[in-house]
Amino acid sequence: MTARILVVDDVPANLKLIEARLSAEYFDVVCASTGVEALDICARAQCDIVLLDVMMPGMDGFEVCRRLKADPKTHHIPVVMISALDQPSDRLQGLEAGADDFLTKPVADVALFARVRSLTRLKMLGDELRLRAQTSRELGMSDALIAAVSDAGLNGRVLLVDDREGSSARIRSVLAASQTVEVETEPHEALFRAADGDYDVVIIALSLTNFDALRLCAQIHSLERTRMTPIVLIADPEQNARVLRGLEVGVNDYLMRPIEPNELIARVRTQVRRRRYTDQLRSNLQASMELAVTDGLTGLHNRRYMEMHLQSLLDQAVSRDRPLAALVVDIDFFKRVNDTHGHDAGDDVLREFSRRLRSSVRGIDLACRLGGEEFVVIMPETDAAVARLVAERIRSKAAEAGFAIAHGELMIDVTVSVGVSTFMGADDVPAALLKRADLALYRAKTAGRNQVVTDAASLRFSEAGSVGPPNEKGAPEGAHPQSRRGG
Structure with a gap:
């Protein structure tokens, strides 16, 4: 595993020595001799890890x-x-400044390389989340993420796995003022508690009786629910080789006995902060994914989501030999609302209609805003007759009560027109299904609006109960869905 390491030291001989050691392990090395230079290199995202004098x-x-x-x-x-x-006070000052580790010279190559590789893996996981959660802001940071940066790392939930009562009691008492600590003395139960408990940090004693603590570490990081949970090892001085092995299997940090209380507090706080920062990244990622497939104004799915999922819904209808229907819904005279009352009023109407639309369909139905004042509903397990009933319910819900605009100070009447079509078998395609519903919508518009029209071909298909090629009979001569936009 390679990484770009920034080495910061004001002594040229030290820089050359560490650069040679790291280069021999195939790390890419960048050097800086001052703090200002180091900050500039980091701000330009030109390193993965900083080794700092x-x-x-x-x-x-x-x-x-x-x-x-x-x-x-x-x-x-x-x-x-x-x-x-x-x-100890120097090490504590470094950890409280935010350092991920504090190593005392001379540092053995094995220990240094193990730590660098461990931190490289952790950073790569975080970088992937950061890139995926990138938003339109220059830093890709939400306000919540910026708050996570300044988190103090207090009041976290810590699971301590230690089967020595005296040891666990001392660790728990040290952390009690800053964290909530739960103790598990049975290593066999620790994995289940870690998976069910939503802990910020898991501390594991390396000297568990008749149990391999490193196997427990690997198991915790193999589960989806605990993959990102930081693990801190507590080791005895003669277990240095086991600690290095722990870093290889994904352990985040470690302390050697006898434990210095303030160092324990500082290292656990660092891991709590890291967990919360990572959680916020994942939350931002989820929000970004939702934004990509959700209409920001109405909260309904957007056109992209519909296009991604419509074909799979049609495939399911074919494989299960079940019906499927599509509705295309358009708000009547919507341009008049915008022209008379302003675009804010138009947004109020769109939001309220979306709420009424959502309340008129089932959870398994796919309700989307296609764009402007046009909406689509895809209904699995639904034939033409039922689809028309649903369409009438949507139409009547829109017309039954006025729509509040101008912060509730004015009520206006709104109606909608609906076109209905049904899936016509294995030879049908999404574009044809929607076009037939669109043409039926055009007929509803030309017939006076505020009504539901079912595509004639879909009606014949439903009555016949047999598969035939889709067609557009029943649509007016020369009709085209684009001809009725805007009203």
């Missing part, structure tokens, strides 16, 4: 890290601080 003139590593983590453009970039400082 602490003691630098001008702007030290702590300040660089704080700025990276406070900026929505760079918040997601993992930062590993590497320093000769070896006091």
Whole structure:
């Protein structure tokens, strides 16, 4: 797994040494000698991970890290601080600044490479979500996502898997002031609790009795519901090799015993923040997907969604030998509403009609806004007679009560016209089905509006009960659906 690593150090010899070590492992290396230079490289998205020295003139590593983590453009970039400082207070200061890890020089190659590869995997997962959830904003960030960047990582739900009572009690007491901790002493039950509990972090003791803790870590990350849940290992000093193996299987972080309380608090807070940030990315992704197939004004599905799913609905009708009907609905004299009362009033009418339309059809029916004042309803398991009844219900719901406009200060009457067609067998196609409903709608418009007309070919097909090629008999000579737009 390759990645572009930014190495930040004001000592040229250190830069060359780390660059050589990383390059030998086929990482792409970028170097910076000042904090300002590092911030610029990160802002231009030219690195995947930052290896950051602490003691630098001008702007030290702590300040660089704080700025990276406070900026929505760079918040997601993992930062590993590497320093000769070896006091717990120094490590804690780095973690509180937002660093993903704090390594003390000299750093063994195996430990450094394992950490870099682990963080690279995590960043790649986040980058995929970021790209998919990209919106029209320059940063691709919603207000909620920006809020997630500044989250303090407090009041998370933590599952602690530790079968040693004294150990679990100490860890729980340390975290009690900042997190809600639940303890599971039975490793066999931990996977089920993790899957059902919606935890922000899972902490696992590596020294579980008669149970492989790393297998539990792998199982947690193999489930869809817990794939993105951060895992923190608690290890004994002689288990360093097992910790490195844990990083390879997807563990997010680790602590060595004896545990320094403030470091435990800081590392768990970091993982809670990461989980919430990732959750917000996924939420944005879901919202973006919904926006892609939903009409923003009415909340109905849009034309793209209908075109994506109509063929599959027709295929189901063929395979199950079941009927299917289509309605094309148009609001009468809609242009007059816009011209007389303004486009805001027109939007009010569209929203209210969409609400009435949705209440008139079943959950399995596909109701879409085709565009402008035109709507389509696709109804599986529905023949021509039932489709006409539904169309009449839609028409009467529109006409039975006035539509409120101008913030409810004015009521206007609105009517709709509906064209009905039915699926005519394996030789039928979506475009023909909709065109027949469109032509029936044209007949409803020319006959005076505020009425329902069923396509004549669909009626004959329904009465005959046999499959035949679609046709458009019954439509007026020279009629074309485009000729009735706007009214």
